[in-house]
Amino acid sequence: MKIDKLHINKNQFSDLINLRNNVFYPLKNFVSKKEFTQIIDNKRYKNQFFPLPITFGITKENYLKFKNKKSFNLYYENKYLINICNVKFYDLDKEEVCKKIYGVNYLKHPYYKKFINENFKFMYFDFQKQNKINLRHKYFLSPSLFKKKLKIKKISTLSSFHTRNVPHKAHQWIHNFLFKKFGALLIQPLIGQYKKGEYSDALILKTNKLAAKFFNSNKVFSIPFFSYPRYAGYREAALHAIVRKNYGCTHFWVGRDHAGFKDFYNYKQSQNFCYKNQKKLNIKIIAGAEPYYCSNCKNMKNTKCLNKNCSQKNIKKISGSLIRNLLKQNKLIPEYLMNSKISKLLSKKSLIN
Numbered sequence: 630m631k632i633d634k635l636h637i638n639k640n641q642f643s644d645l646i647n648l649r650n651n652v653f654y655p656l657k658n659f660v661s662k663k664e665f666t667q668i669i670d671n672k673r674y675k676n677q678f679f680p681l682p683i684t685f686g687i688t689k690e691n692y693l694k695f696k697n698k699k700s701f702n703l704y705y706e707n708k709y710l711i712n713i714c715n716v717k718f719y720d721l722d723k724e725e726v727c728k729k730i731y732g733v734n735y736l737k738h739p740y741y742k743k744f745i746n747e748n749f750k751f752m753y754f755d756f757q758k759q760n761k762i763n764l765r766h767k768y769f770l771s772p773s774l775f776k777k778k779l780k781i782k783k784i785s786t787l788s789s790f791h792t793r794n795v796p797h798k799a800h801q802w803i804h805n806f807l808f809k810k811f812g813a814l815l816i817q818p819l820i821g822q823y824k825k826g827e828y829s830d831a832l833i834l835k836t837n838k839l840a841a842k843f844f845n846s847n848k849v850f851s852i853p854f855f856s857y858p859r860y861a862g863y864r865e866a867a868l869h870a871i872v873r874k875n876y877g878c879t880h881f882w883v884g885r886d887h888a889g890f891k892d893f894y895n896y897k898q899s900q901n902f903c904y905k906n907q908k909k910l911n912i913k914i915i916a917g918a919e920p921y922y923c924s925n926c927k928n929m930k931n932t933k934c935l936n937k938n939c940s941q942k943n944i945k946k947i948s949g950s951l952i953r954n955l956l957k958q959n960k961l962i963p964e965y966l967m968n969s970k971i972s973k974l975l976s977k978k979s980l981i982n
């Protein structure tokens with residue numbers, strides 16, 4: 630009997646590879662309807678803390694084609710990945726779900742439309758006959774391989790930093806802070822965003838690797854987190870903490886608006902949520918204040934300047950969008966914003982158009 634092919638997109642591919650390699654552990658498969666509800670309403674998965682469901686959606690077109698089938702072969706870029714069997718379809722109240730994830734303004738959230746369009750129905754299933762060679766990606770490193778490395782180097786305390794950006798001086802301040810405090814650091818950029826006006830995956834990886842290299846230490850690493858941004862705020866921040874725990878990290882820095890989008894979430898909601906749940910997350914949360922540059926002290930800090938001669942005027946915020954705007958205008962990026970060894974790798978062409 631010929632088994633139908635279902636071609637999956639890049640986001641689904643990354644979710645699949647992450648689930649199959651325990652990146653989202655305890656979650657090891659796309660959720661059923663019951664699991665979805667448990668996670669959304671109670672933040673529980675099989676009696677463990679879990680903040681954000683990983684779903685497998687199907688478009689209307691594919692649903693009509695496949696709705697009476699129980700088994701398909703999943704393909705990505707025309708390569709066979711895995712067979713899925715015991716396939717079951719389900720519906721969700723998508724409006725209600727979006728409201729619960731993105732908040733009261735969910736209709737304006739950039740992922741609302743995407744969520745509605747890409748998920749005509751949801752599916753859950755069992756896996757079999759995985760092709761190990763095809764279920765790989767050049768930007769994916771499994772937690773088990775990375776943890777082997779940590780074991781060889783006898784690293785038992787490892788702090789971690791999440792980013793979606795080319796590192797600027799505020800990021801580097803955090804890198805230094807974490808390394809000094811914990812003696813080992815994983816800089817793990819999330820890639821797979823491919824959005825207009827942002828950097829390519831290759832550039833994000835290259836520049837973060839360089840930032841790790843600045844330490845000249847075999848206890849500082851930079852490996853990718855092969856996934857995609859979900860702009861799901863505090864829930865996604867907690868998922869990012871779980872990912873780092875699964876990569877062997879003991880401490881995780883959560884930013885003020887970690888995984889946020891515009892003003893969809895409350896001030897410090899990601900930090901507060903993760904900090905409050907750090908025992909359940911099984912990783913220590915570092916909810917630090919954002920570093921800034923004081924133009925009077927000519928230094929970065931993340932606490933109030935105690936120098937009497939410094940004022941509010943001296944506070945220079947450092948942001949990725951500020952830097953991208955300079956790039957767009959072909960302007961030089963000043964050293965106080967970004968290390969010149971990094972900025973020299975950037976140009977207007979670095980931004981996807």
Ligand SMILES: [Zn+2]
Nearest residue numbers: 923926934939
């Ligand atoms: Zn100052």
